[in-house]
Every structure is written in structure tokens, then in C-alpha cells.
Amino acid sequence: MNDISNLIYELPKMKAGEELKSALEYIPHYDENIRMENDAMRLMELNELYNIYLPSEMSLEIYSKLYLAMLRSLQKKGTKLAIQQKNENFKAIQQSNYSGIIGGSDSFTIIGASGIGKSSAISRAISLITENRIIEVQNPYVKIIPCLISQCPFDCSAKGLLLEILRKVDELIGSKYYENALRARATTDMLIGNVSQVSLNHIGLLVVDEIQNICNNKSGNSLVAVLTQLINNSGISICMVGTPESSSFFEQAMQLARRSLGLHYSNMPYDNYFKEFCKTVFRFQYVKQRTELTDAVIEWLYEHSNGIISIVISLVHDAQEIAILNKKEILNIDTLNEAYKKRLNMLHDYLNPSIVINRQTSRHKKHKCLVEPCKIGILEADDKNSIVELAKIAKRQELDFLELLKERFSVTEVNV
Template sequence: MNNLIAQMPPMLYGKELDEALTVLPPYDPDIIHADAATRLVALSNIYRVFLSNSMAREIYSKLHLGLLRSLSKKESPLMPRQYVENQKAIQMVESSGIIGGADSFTIIGPSGIGKSTSISRSIQLLSKTPVIVTEKPYRQIIPCVMVQCPFDSSVKGLLLEILRTVDGKLGSDYCAKAIHARNTTVDTLIGSVSSVCINHVGLLVIDEIQHIVGQKAGGALARYLMQLLNSSGISVAMVGTPSVIPFMSGGEFQLARRTLGLYYEPMEYGQAFRDLCTTLWRYQYVKHRAELDEPMMHRLFDFCQGNPSVLVGLLHDVQECSILSGREDISSDLLHAAYQTRLRMLHQHITPARKPSTSRVKQTVSIPKAEPVEVPEQVSIAAIVKDAKKGAQDIVSCLKRQIPVEEVPV
């Protein structure tokens, strides 16, 4: 174990971690004096900006600890026995999981809040050594392998994608052998993938896991993932949107237990959002620089509703429109125009908060309570109304002839 763990990069924390996660592309303030074409090309740098936050720090810690547990299990005395069981599965002989899953968890949150970017930055930090090599026994281990869940929840498609990604890192041919093998079934394929993961994979990240929702093969894919987890001993992180929560939590207890993890929502209007706005605001490519004040930050939050991806896209598009139109500034009306034209497809998902209504409320007139009126026992109001309807007479006039009636204007 010491040989494997020693090759892992040290775990970062605090300010050191924030500096490692943050990405700030270079910016020259004199760019505003360049021609429009040069500034439009440089404007795309705003998409590269990434500011570390609590979500990114938590995701990094979760992935680092998951990788640590996975590498620890690779030194378990049970690992050779599990490898033999996986070979039985390849040969279509009854087999079982011995080593059990090292760890599995989910990272759930709406699209655009920065999950994938946080994961990508974390994997870069964890993969300072692209391939960990051990001598006794000789092994090549990829710290993190990231794949995407097939849109049709194909079990075979996901397993082949794992092999294809490993081949791309190691130069091996596991995927080609699996495709051309005779009598290849999902059961035999999962034995092959489990063996490959035992030997070569530290942490497996499966993105877009929400694709299993609404698919006939979704349940089968989830069950095979649990089998892969138990047969390989690696850590598996499943990343997706909140639409997958009912599927994960509403199934079997085993699936719900294996999919506990992290959940995130769009940013609230607070210091973290202000810091992001301040950082992005520095990347101005219009000729007339605009100042960022509290009302403007409120306006930005109103249009993006705390979604960082939408905020970045809005600040890019408002500058692009301003440069192309010759306005060369950033103003509230240009932000509104960019939201209405460039972000039209998002209107049903992100709606700016409505201003309070300024219409005058009509005055109401209180009606005093009327004194109770004694109705003679021999008088039936229902009978009077019935007789008035039969004779086509005014009901109020008929009532007045029998009992006191007071009319009140409405």
C-alpha cells in the first residue's frame, strides 16, 4: 500500500487548495484599445475563468479520499481471490464478489453550477502523475477515469467506454479484444471490466448519470454498476442532475445506500456570488469600462438566478453585442437586451424576479352590520320567493310587504 499511496499527490487544503483550483486566464487592460476583431477573439477567455468555492473544495476532498480508499483496497489480501472470481465470470462460470465496494457516492446538482468543472479541476490535481507504476507486482494504475453514461443507458456501451478510456491512457487493446471476443455477453464483459479496474483504475467517475431515468435499461444499468463496484473494489462517483434523485432513492435500499453523497443548488446572493461577479467583471473588452456596483450585481443575479454558467454566458454575450453594435459599454439596458435575445431558450428555466406591483388598490367600504330582524313565524321567506317567481314579480318588493327589508348599495 505504501508504494501506491506514496505516489499520490499530497492532499491540499485551505488557501493552497483554492489557489490550485482557481483558473484566471491572463488579462491585459490595454486590450480595450485593440481593434474589434482582436477583442472579440480575446473575449472567449471569460469562459476559462473558474473561481474556487465551497462546492469545488468539497468535491476535491471527496474525490481525493475516494481515490485513497480505492488504492488501499488494491493491496488487500482478498484482491487475488477477486481476480480469480472475475476470470470465472469471463469464462461464464458462476462467480461472486469477494472484496466488496471501496466507496461509491453521487454528486448531484442542476446543470451549469460548475459540477463538471470542479470535478475536472480536481482530477487534474489528483493526476499529477498520469499513470502510477508499481514494480512488485508490476502495475499501471490510472488515478482517475472519467466516462459518460450512454444516453440510452446501454450497459454494454458503458462497459466498452470504460475499456476504451483505459486503452487511451495506457495504449492497451482491452476494448478491441472485448469487441472481437466470441460469445461476448454483458455478464462476461463485466468480468473483463472488473479485472481491468482492479489492475488499472483508481477512481471511476460516471458523468450524466441522469440518463438512466426514463430508460427501460436504466434499472439494469444501475444493478450492473453495483455488481461492478463489488467485483472491482474501486471507488465510483456518479454525477448528474436532480432528476435522478427519485430513481436512486425510490428503488432498493442497496441502491439508495450506494448513492449517498453531495447535493448542490444554484448560488444564493451572498459574498460568494459577489466575489464571482467581481472576478468576471475584470474581463472587460469594450472600449468604455463600466463600474460594478451593488445594483448592477443585483441585476446580474436577477438574470442568472445564481447559475454561474448563465452568468458567464450573459457577460460574454452582452460584451459581444456591445462591440458589434458599436455601443462599446456595459449597461443595464444592454444586459436586458442580451438576456431577451441571446438567452431566450433559458427563459422558461430562469425567470427574473418580478418587481412588486405598483397599481393602486381600490378602496373598500365597510358595511355596518345590520340589526337582527324578527321574522314572524307565519311568514316563510322561501314561500314568498317561490310565489314571486311564479308571478314574475320583483322578489324584494314582495319581501317588503311581509317583513322589514333594508337595501344596501354595493
């Protein structure tokens, strides 16, 4: 008979290294013969692209952080302090006067650009850690949710978030906390006590996604204060997930910054992982004419996605969809360009790579060349496209010097 003091042994063994990479990775089955099927079948199977998951360094770090945070929360359950905290929470529900006994700074953040795979990494890590099951303890009998994922309300309503936590707990373990809270018309103060008690009894780790909603809302500070109180009164770890704009909010004050220490990620660099990811995705071709992935196409994908994995998937998916529908039946630069212009036009202003690889596949702005032919001839003959002479021409004719430079040299732009 399992005991609550041995709760941590109910979790699967922590993985690391190649074993962890292999467990996190998911590559759907692909049959080469699908390319010969009818259009409808191929278009449906094309959606398998969205199921591809290759773990990166970010994935490994997120897995470790979530596992250890969950472990720390579960270790507190069943202790003497946890029992004392339960008694305090029960009194506080009546008096709205809370005091944290078991709490501490058990919150952290996972902050990264939209589309880089934060949510996918969290989902894969949690499914691996919890094996998608509820832990049942017999002595005393209680059901524990190792990890509960909720979402920050768009209006930053503290009451809305607390009720949503109760609703999800009911959904997973079959309780009636949400129904009882509605029937009692519980105030926010009462809900803090209720959710603290429920978290102490039934939740290991709480993940609050879309935390960037707090940035431009006057209720943002109140919501963070509620989460802080929840940590102090329940002892559970709380992970807040959001985009980089939430960093500026947490940096406003020391008490906020202390609660937001964690993992921060930017767009993916042009490295071996990105190349390997492109090679994996490119294997899933559903057009009739198969093409091989070249370095030029990988560079094009990086330049037009800004290193954002979800956009790479969208480009390859939409390019094939367009190629099937218009009967071109090939995945190449032309169909990728068509997908970029037609399907991703609303993202063009956001896709500004930190490094632009200047190759034949790079995007060039169309402009009228006003450089006098005779001057170019003199320049090439006398000084082999001297940068100084080119600068003089650009100044004299009021041209964009950088664009002229790109026409004659291999240029790499770096944002500083």
C-alpha cells in the same frame, strides 16, 4: 523501486484550507490594452471568460470527497483480497457467475443543478489530485489510472458503458482490451468480468457523468445494477454525477438509495461568493468604454441567472460580444438586457430565482395600469399607501395585487 503496496504514496499530498483554494483557482491573464485592439482580436480574447474558475465551498467538498474515494480504492490494490478477487473474476468470465470478495458500498453521487459548476469542479479537483499523470508501479509492473471519467450512454446501454470504459483505458495506457472485447464478441456478462478485472488492475476511481439519463429509460435499473456489480467485483469507488432529477430515481428503493449517498447542491445563494465572482468576471472587459460594477448590476445578474454561474458567464460574454458587434462598446444594464433577451430566450422559463431582489434593475411585467387616479390620490393622502386599501382597489378593479404592491413598496419574493 516502487511497490504496489506503497501505491497511495504516489498521489500528491492532500491539500486543505487556503492552500487548496489557491491551487484550485484559475484566473487567466488580462491585459487592459486589449480594449484598444481591433474587433476580431477582442472577440477572440473574450472567450477567456469561460476559463475563469473561482473555487467555492462546493469545490472544496468535491475535492475532498474524490481524493478520499480514490485513496480508498488504491489502498485495496495489491492486498490479499484483491488477488483473490482477480482469481474469481477470471473464473467468472468463463462461467458468468460472479462473487464479490473485495467489494463494498464504495459508490457515491454528486448531484446538483445544471450549470452550477459540478463538472468544472470535478475536472479541477481531478487534475489537482492526479497531476494529470498515470501511475507506473514496478513490482509488479502495472499502469494505474488514478481517475477515469466516462459518460452514461443516452440509451443507458450497460454494454455501451462497459465498452467505453475499456476504450478509454486503452487510450490512456496503450492496452488492447477494447479491441479484444470486440474481436471476441463479448456479451454483457463477459464484459462485466472483463471490466471488473481491468478496473481492479488499472483504475482507481471511476466517475460516471450525466447519470440522470437513467431516469426516463427502461434500462436505467439494469445499468445501476451493472455498476453495483462492478463495485463488488473490482473494489473501486464509483462516483455518479447528475442533475436533481436523478435523486427521485435513486429514492425508489433502499438498495438504490444506499448507493447514492453523497453530495447534493442547489443553485447558488446571493452571498459573498456570488458577489466576488461577479467582480472577478466584470474585470475582464473587452469593450472600449470601461464601466465599474455596481450593486445594482450584481443584483440584476443574480435575478437573471438564478444564481447559476455558467449563465452569469454567458450574460457577460454575450453582452460584450453584442456591444462590440453593434459598436455600442459598453458593458452595462442595457447591453446585459439585450443579451438576456436575444441569446438566453430559451432559458427564460427555467430562470425562476428563489429570491427576487426588487430594485430598479428588476424585471417587471408590462401591464396597463387601471387604478383609478382619484382613488390613488385618496389612498396616498389618507393612509400613505395602506396595504389594506391597496388590496381593496386590486379586488374592485380585478388587478394583480402583488404588482400593485411592488409599485409602492420594496418587495422580496420567497418561494416556499
